Amino acid sequence: MSDLPPLNTDTLWDIIHDKIDDATTNHLVWHYLGYRYDDSTQTWDATQVDPAWREAYPEPPDFIASRPATVKLTRSIPKENKQLLKEQLGFTGYKVGELVPRLTRRATMVNWLLSYLKDNSQ
Template sequence: MLLTTDTIWAILKDTIDDTTANRLVWECLGYRYDEATGKWDSSQVAAEWREEYPEPPDFIASRPATVKLTRSIPKENKQLLKEELGFEGYKVGELVPRLTRRATIANWLLSHRKEQGL
């Protein structure tokens, strides 16, 4: 799946399943699934991720992994959801961990896209 603005919106609107949202981040971090062995290859993953998460974490289910993801977004990219997409955030009744973690994924992907010049 391509890292398009429509894809980012689909993550925010919860129209892409959690596994796909996670896989987009895993791919960007360098995790690769080896069909032959049935295992994850983390040899391309930065050491600060690989040491803590030898297999890709579920960012929607794991608060610690999401916190690490948030902290890895450069300060100048923290507001990309608002600046690039005009995303105003979720309504008070929608503020559940699952959706806020999806917003973190979306912002991280926007940051990654910007940092990589994609």
């Protein structure tokens, strides 16, 4: 997917507020994990993916549908970055009626993307 939205605060809020579809949200995380889709072979290239991820997921997982993949994503966020949703975005969480796996997994994906940004900004 070559038309990914920019990785910025507006995009992250759009993910949290469910304004960006699940496929695009997954593709954003896949991209920053290092997965690349090769149109010519119609296969995923995982050579840039961390070996621990590549071994567990040779093809990118659907983080919205897969609890184990989301748990792995959560565990890959360094301890000092676990509260970035709250600290950087001021996100206080979903309301009780909104606490469904799909939305909480999207929040986890945003927290991982925030961690990626923090650890990879120059």
